[in-house]
Amino acid sequence: xxxxxxxxxxxxxxxxxxxxxxxxxxxxxxxxxxxxxxxxxxxxxxxxxxxxxxxxxxxxxxxxxxxxxxxxxxxxxxxxxxxxxxxxxxxxxxxxxxxxxxxxxxxxxxxxxxxxxxxxxxxxxxxxxxxxxxxxxxxxxxxxxxxxxxxxxxxxxxxxxxxxxxxxxxxxxxxxxxxx
Ligand SMILES: CC(C)(COP(=O)(O)OP(=O)(O)OC[C@H]1O[C@@H](n2cnc3c(N)ncnc32)[C@H](O)[C@@H]1OP(=O)(O)O)[C@@H](O)C(=O)NCCC(=O)NCCS
Numbered sequence: 001x002x003x004x005x006x007x008x009x010x011x012x013x014x015x016x017x018x019x020x021x022x023x024x025x026x027x028x029x030x031x032x033x034x035x036x037x038x039x040x041x042x043x044x045x046x047x048x049x050x051x052x053x054x055x056x057x058x059x060x061x062x063x064x065x066x067x068x069x070x071x072x073x074x075x076x077x078x079x080x081x082x083x084x085x086x087x088x089x090x091x092x093x094x095x096x097x098x099x100x101x102x103x104x105x106x107x108x109x110x111x112x113x114x115x116x117x118x119x120x121x122x123x124x125x126x127x128x129x130x131x132x133x134x135x136x137x138x139x140x141x142x143x144x145x146x147x148x149x150x151x152x153x154x155x156x157x158x159x160x161x162x163x164x165x166x167x168x169x170x171x172x173x174x175x176x177x178x179x180x
Pocket of ligand 1: 036037092094095096097100101102103104105106107108128129130132133
């Protein structure tokens with residue numbers, strides 16, 4: 001179902017480990033997000049589902065360098081569809097330090113965290129991101145499936161994938177996404 005996760009060092013001379021986010025990483029993660037998306041990211045529709053709500057603690061992962069610093073991060077927020085009792089996630093933000101992009105850390109963070117989300121029995125994962133990137137992880141267009149976000153989004157970038165077999169087969173499993 002999910003691509004196998006192989007240990008990565010990104011082809012860099014430095015080694016990185018994919019580990020759960022720690023309390024001490026919060027500042028470094030904020031800096032990574034600012035460098036990647038800027039402070040204006042809070043105006044994006046997805047932040048209506050994040051600001052004021054807590055991310056899923058068990059799904060926060062970082063790529064840690066040999067000095068113990070967070071150099072890439074992925075987080076998820078819990079979301080819901082009013083008509084459904086399924087458990088939904090919103091993937092992101094995901095960001096890799098610009099100095100070490102393109103070495104597989106983004107893919108490794110997605111693979112590790114999605115495996116954990118499956119283990120934690122989440123049913124459906126949503127994301128707003130590049131289809132050519134997230135398509136590699138089984139995401140398909142969410143809008144075409146019948147999902148809606150509470151604001152404007154570039155529809156081609158809004159994607160979904162099921163984490164448990166059959167989770168998306170019922171029509172009631174799709175609809176307007178709200179904070180959980
Ligand atoms: C997007 C991002 C997380 C990818 O992480 P990464 O460690 O640099 O990339 P990976 O090594 O995992 O993957 C590299 C592959 O992704 C592709 N890729 C990288 N960024 C991409 C993008 N924005 N759109 C489409 N494909 C992209 C590369 O072309 C490469 O393809 P290949 O494997 O076929 O050669 C990272 O570049 C980043 O932090 N970007 C800025 C923030 C961002 O856009 N986050 C995602 C928002 S949803």
